[in-house]
Amino acid sequence: MTLVAVVGPSGAGKDAVIDGARRHFAADPRVIFPQRVITRPAGPGEEHRPATEDEFAARERAGGFAVHWDAHGLRYGIPAAVAGAVREGAVAVVNVSRGVIAALPEVFGDVRVVRISVPEDVRRSRILARGREGTADARARLERPDPAPEAGVDLEIVNDGPLPDAVASLVRFLEGIGR
Structure with a gap:
């Protein structure tokens, strides 16, 4: 049915918003939240399928x-099975880089883009507090330019208030797909 591509800068709270929606739809097999494969060890933050560089390649x-x-400095992948699930009628919600948005319709057909944003001061404090990156990596994330500034969005969520508000926005959007 649809791939919902969640985009936004590091520290915007994409994983937290997606996790909240995942809990909401836990009993609904129509809405899926596939894990990405990432060349990063398991640890705090997003649940993912860790892979070495060789395993990923x-x-x-x-x-x-x-x-x-x-x-x-990492490699990210959406498992091929997700495209099959979307073709079979699922709504798949995945955190992606805006740099791959243009390629998504060819693979998934119907693609909706949700951008999660946050004021820069909040983003900076979140990145530094999560402790997932060293100082240099955190700085690089903060300075990274938008890889696809012209990419349109179907929903903008400004995640600067209570997390349940941002989650509710995503849930309403997902409930409206396919109606």
């Missing part, structure tokens, strides 16, 4: 990704 060569990209 092997999976890429074998056609194991519907789409993949590089950012922040």
Whole structure:
């Protein structure tokens, strides 16, 4: 049915908003929240499928990704099975780089883009507080330019208030897909 591509800068709270929506739709098999494969060890933050560089490259060569990209010195991939689930009627919600948005319709058909944003001061404090990156990596994330500034969005969520408000916005949007 639809891929919902959630985009936004590091520190905007994409993972927290997606996790809240995941909990809301836990009993609804129509809405899925596939884990990305990332060349980062398991740890705090987003639940993902960790992979070494070699494992990622092997999976890429074998056609194991519907789409993949590089950012922040890491490799990210959406498993190929997600495209099949979307073709079979699922609404899949995935955190992606804006740099791959143009490629998504060819793979998934119907794509909706949700951008999550936050004021820069809040974003800076979140990135520094999460402790997932060293100082240099945190600085690089804060200074990274938007990879696709011209990409349109279907929903903008400004995540600067209570998290349940941002989650409710995403939930309402997902409930409206396919009506």
